[in-house]
Amino acid sequence: MKSQLWCAVLGLSLAGVMSGCQTTAQDQTASSTTGSVAQAGDASLTQTKTQMLQSYVWTHQASDSPTAVVLRFQDGRVAIDAGCNGMGTDVQIDDQIIKAGNVISTMKACAPEIMKQEQMAGKLFANRDVPYDLDLANLNKPVLILTTTEGQKLRFTSQPTAETKYQGQAEIQFLEIAPETKQCSGVGVMQCMQVREIKYQDGKKIAVGDWSNFYGQIEGYQHQDGIRNIVRVKRFTLKNPAADQSKYAYVHDLTVEAEQVK
Numbered sequence: 001m002k003s004q005l006w007c008a009v010l011g012l013s014l015a016g017v018m019s020g021c022q023t024t025a026q027d028q029t030a031s032s033t034t035g036s037v038a039q040a041g042d043a044s045l046t047q048t049k050t051q052m053l054q055s056y057v058w059t060h061q062a063s064d065s066p067t068a069v070v071l072r073f074q075d076g077r078v079a080i081d082a083g084c085n086g087m088g089t090d091v092q093i094d095d096q097i098i099k100a101g102n103v104i105s106t107m108k109a110c111a112p113e114i115m116k117q118e119q120m121a122g123k124l125f126a127n128r129d130v131p132y133d134l135d136l137a138n139l140n141k142p143v144l145i146l147t148t149t150e151g152q153k154l155r156f157t158s159q160p161t162a163e164t165k166y167q168g169q170a171e172i173q174f175l176e177i178a179p180e181t182k183q184c185s186g187v188g189v190m191q192c193m194q195v196r197e198i199k200y201q202d203g204k205k206i207a208v209g210d211w212s213n214f215y216g217q218i219e220g221y222q223h224q225d226g227i228r229n230i231v232r233v234k235r236f237t238l239k240n241p242a243a244d245q246s247k248y249a250y251v252h253d254l255t256v257e258a259e260q261v262k
Contacts, residue, residue, distance in 0.1 A: 050135065058072075058073075059159070069156075070081075072203055087104065088105075089101050089102060089126070090102075098125075121148065122190075130146055132146050143157060166236035172196045172234060172253070174200060175230070177214075178193070179261040184215065193212065194212070217247050233250045233253055
């Protein structure tokens with residue numbers, strides 16, 4: 001029954017899951033076949049849940065914490081950001097359990113309230129089977145529910161990853177952003193970031209492009225006057241850009257360098 005429910009919800013976008021559910025419904029007459037069909041349905045359900053977990057960034061904001069806990073699932077791992085240190089662990093996703101291994105973390109000193117939250121987030125995944133559920137009451141905003149060792153249920157809201165939002169894979173670019181913007185003419189007079197592309201090979205800078213006006217935005221990046229940055233971005237090709245829109249969307253992935261320029 002549970003597998004049939006998931007297929008009804010998600011089968012339109014995942015044809016393989018739909019076919020697994022149809023097989024389960026059609027083969028209930030032979031007991032010798034039922035077991036193998038059920039296993040196939042469970043495997044499809046697990047695959048569906050895995051794909052959903054990887055398609056979103058999951059955020060839990062506690063009322064007594066200044067920062068959120070953010071989870072990103074990808075390729076058998078979960079990255080955990082609780083506001084200061086980067087954490088992560090290997091995971092195996094089953095139908096109702098996320099099997100987690102040792103949590104590895106950087107060791108930066110953080111504010112006491114953030115350290116407390118990081119300890120909670122690390123404990124949530126450290127070497128345990130984490131019971132979970134997906135609330136699909138709003139199909140456009142699924143909610144991930146994780147159960148702590150104390151039995152508390154934490155709700156994580158969702159935002160689609162850039163790959164999900166733009167329905168494709170990105171090209172990775174490194175951009176140097178000058179500390180000051182300049183006036184430019186786009187749709188009217190505006191201030192443009194000054195950007196040039198940098199190419200690396202084996203960790204070494206091998207080419208630097210020319211400075212040019214950057215007319216759009218880099219999602220997730222906030223420019224600060226007086227700060228020179230080198231950022232790694234994901235560049236997505238838009239399928240149907242508007243006539244006055246760039247054919248690319250840029251998403252901030254990592255700040256490689258940051259320097260205050262006087």
